[in-house]
Amino acid sequence: MGRGAFERILVAAAALAAVAAAVLFLRAPDPEAGAPGRGGYALTATDGSTFTEASLEGHPSAVFFGFTHCPDICPTTLGEIGTWREELGAEARDLRFWFVTVDPERDSVDGLRDYLSWSPGVTGAGGTRAEVDEALAAFRVYARKVPLSDGGYTMDHSSFVMLFDRDGRFVRNIGYREETGSAVAKLRALIGAGAG
């Protein structure tokens, strides 16, 4: 290989590296866009409002995904939410809880309202399959139909409660059956952040 050819390769390699760096720089994500909870979803809420990314702004929020044909984790988590609200008392004033169905084929918004009527402070949200799928994608929540032998089905789904700050930014999760003290501490920190 001649000296000229070698130089040309070096120059080409340097140019490629510069382009790659530029592409990486340009693609560095906007901290808001694409974050969990951000997106163009719009669901019908049980309080008559529309659940969108703007619903997560102006107050701390906790969002949970479930369905009414759920024998265990949904009733358990709703029970835990009741316990957390009791422990927090007046501190929980502006903390909003959302229960988004992963099973809109069986969960109407009216059905969700009934189901949640024992859970003050928790608002349900539902819609068409496509609308719910858009919300699931925005929250990066997993949900999948699993057939049962009687012809029915159940849903596999993410079991955590997602916490968002007053600016609608995802902070962290509370895990399924997380110890009450730990869950309440996370909520207290969420409420305290940016309060005032």
Added chain:
Amino acid sequence: MSNLLRAGMAAALVLSSPLCARAHEGHDHGAAAATATAPAEALSVARGFTRATRPGAPVAGGFMVITNATGRDDRLVGARSPAAGVTQLHEMAMAEGVMRMRELAQGLPIPAGATVALRPGGYHVMFMDLKAPLVEGARIEVTLTFERAGEVTVPLAVLAPDAEDFPGAGE
């Protein structure tokens, strides 16, 4: 708490241990104990409960502790209940934050000498198409079918919607 209730709970606790099953054979365990015992050296089912359903929820889990004192391996292969249109045997498993529920296609092995717990978050009897909401304080019946022991009918106490275990059954 009434003495009867207390005695019933004590009996339910004692009966969850296979060693004690014989000593308590034939006693009246009290209405609240939700306990059924087959003859000694048999299969016993204790601490049976389900949970009150929220409005519109058509499903519920059935939970209990099954002790096999027969000396021979057995297997829970089916269940039915007048309270539900469909009753199945299920298992829950958590993986990477996702809860999955599956039918136990091969049933649930109850090995000789073993005590197998059906509890929230794990094995359960799955009641679907409930004929009526389950109300706290009521009870329902479930008939379990075992490969060897045959059919065993037990009552399940309907506890709070988020009950984790039979009262007084802390471990």
